[in-house]
Amino acid sequence: MNKSAPESMDRRGFLRRAGLAVGAGVMLPQLGLARTSAPLSMALSSSTSSIDPDRLFKSGDFKQADRGYAYLLREDPGNAHAVAQRGRIALLSNKFEEAEKLLTKAIGLAPDDTFSKRQLAECFVRQDEVARAVPLLRGTGDPSDAAFATQYAGVTGRPYxxxxxxxxxxxxxxxxxxxxxxxxxxxxxxxxxxxxxxxxxxxxxxxxxxxxxxxxxxxxxxxxxxxxxxxxxxxxxxxxxxxxxxxxxxxxxxxxxxxxxxxxxxxxxxxxxxxxxxxxxxxxxxxxxxxxxxxxxxxxxxxxxxxxxGADRLPLWLAGDHVPCTLGSLNDYGPRVASLDTGGMEMGVMTTEENAKRAGIAIDYEHPTTGGGMTTYPITPARISLGSKVGRNIPGVVGGWPWLQLFGFETIANFTHEFFKPHAITFDYANMNFYIANK
Missing domain, CATH: 2.40.70.10 (Acid Proteases)
Incomplete structure (x- = not known):
């Protein structure tokens, strides 16, 4: 990813930039949260959380969010949004069988849920079952989805x-x-x-x-x-x-x-x-x-x-259709969900102004850079880390990154090129683990 030209944002405009909204179904105009049949203030149970699962998902607490949606479904098995969100969480961890079952059910409950159709199509694409994705992508009404449907329909033999x-x-x-x-x-x-x-x-x-x-x-x-x-x-x-x-x-x-x-x-x-x-x-x-x-x-x-x-093993999630995520920290803030887009040239970390301030990172407002429709400002955090692997005083930038709109959940930062130079990093998409080792 380039800080001035988004050449890596090629697939479906990185899910149509702002088109990837939190949840599915009817959207609340103020909060951007999908309606459920249960009040959002419902206490889930003493073993889950009093915070609603949409907020847990947004904060990156996927395990607790999944438990919260499961609780809502015990009260209302026809809650299409809760079913869809459980399918979405399963897909983040490549739990294909579970994701397929839940997303299929969500579409059955809400046939106009185009987001879940894309999620189910992605579930098939990740398994190289691209022919199964074709009717789903053709059924969203989106020209970009239709282009991928035609491409996948043209694959002869097993893809990849x-x-x-x-x-x-x-x-x-x-x-x-x-x-x-x-x-x-x-x-x-x-x-x-x-x-x-x-x-x-x-x-x-x-x-x-x-x-x-x-x-x-x-x-x-x-x-x-x-x-x-x-x-x-x-x-x-x-x-x-x-x-x-x-x-x-x-x-x-x-x-x-x-x-x-x-x-x-x-x-x-x-x-x-x-x-x-x-x-x-x-x-x-x-x-x-x-x-x-x-x-x-x-x-x-x-x-x-x-x-x-001595490699660290960390959890791995796959956001959208091609952005890996794990857990990272900025100074003493974290660990929280962080993305691993390695394409940030000449920098090691990208974050928002809000996260930089939470982590106590000074922002150099006197040297802005404008490009790609965004203004960014230099930072040099004292310490950023993935597991026990620490980068000190590595250059980075803050900006108005659209990660929440793209992923549907908040991230603490994107860890990128300069941070990884002393290391070897490994992506295990079978067991959904991310490894980072000093070399």
Whole structure:
């Protein structure tokens, strides 16, 4: 993610920016909370909380929120909002069977609930069951959803079919401005691709044309006030090291990316929609991307390595369709839910003015930067941390980040590029754990 150009916000305009509202159903105009059939002031029980579950969810207390919604459903089994929210919480942790059951029930109770339709479609997409997502996306009435439906309908064979080695190590071409590796599209010569966990898999238009990709559909978005046409297609193969992925959904567009150290332009961005198919390690310190298949043997090998390296294991949630989250702290404020969009060039943390003030972080209002429709101000927190791994005096910025609108819950900060440089970070989307180790 770039502080001046949102090139990583490509998938559905990052869920249509402000379109991802808290909850589903009829919205209360003042609070933005969905109506329930039970009073919001209802005391849930002595074993849960007197605070309503919508507020618990908004604050990132997903476990207690889920218990609160379950309590409401004992009182009113037809509460569509509570069912939908339980499905949403299950999907955050990739609990696919539970999420599918709850979201299907929520749609049955509220057939006009387009948000739950998108959530259920995402549940299928994450499992590479893209054909099941097609009718749901076509049924929302949203042109962007329709573009993805057409793209998924054009996939022949299993999407993201993995061939080749059980594990591969792909050296970084560079670490700055962001980690970059070489990969090959449709059997062509290798090209340079940035790695950014706040992105999907996206190419430049030039790369797509050279690879002979065919647009199955298009969608229009407006990042930072621009009008951007995104092309949706499916590539035959994508090689990373000794692993080849086949039948891969991909998007491409004309949006400039940062120059590489040699002055060339990257061919595209590798993001979480690809990385989540593996036990994926971004080893900044040793400058390599390591991809392991999601097998028991690879899990055991990695866990032994994690123990030897003293890695911290933290919870992992997947927000929207491609932004990982865990728990982090700013000085002594936290731990609270934090996002892990690694694409913040030249900085290690991004937060809001309110969170910076809560954490006692000084804000440099004398040196504002304006870009992407937002004004940001420099900060240099004394200490930011994920588990026991601490970054001291790492540069960052505060700004009016739309995380609540994008995710539906509050985050303390986004931890990004400069913070991760001494570390190796691993995303385990099978067991929903995030690992961070010193190297």
């Amino acid at each position: 079919e993995v061939r080749g080695a059980q594990k591969t190590r792909v050296p970084f071409v560079c670490v700055d401005p962001l980690p970059c590796v070489e990969a090959a599209v449709n059997g062509a010569r290798p090209q340079s691709f940035l790695i950014d966990t706040g992105a999907t898999l996206a190419f430049s238009t030039k790369t797509a044309e050279q690879a002979g990709l065919r647009a199955l559909s298009t969608s229009i978005s407006h990042p930072a006030g621009q009008t951007l046409t995104t092309y949706h297609g499916v590539m035959e193969s994508f090689r990373l090291g000794d692993i080849v992925l086949r039948n891969v959904p991909v998007v491409w567009y004309d949006l400039r990316m940062p120059d590489l150290p040699d002055g060339s332009q990257p061919s595209g961005v590798i993001g979480t929609t690809l990385l989540s198919h593996f036990l994926a390690t971004m080893d900044y310190a040793k400058q390599a991307l390591i991809l392991r298949r999601k097998t028991g043997a690879q899990q055991r090998e990695f866990q032994a390595e994690a123990r030897r390296s």
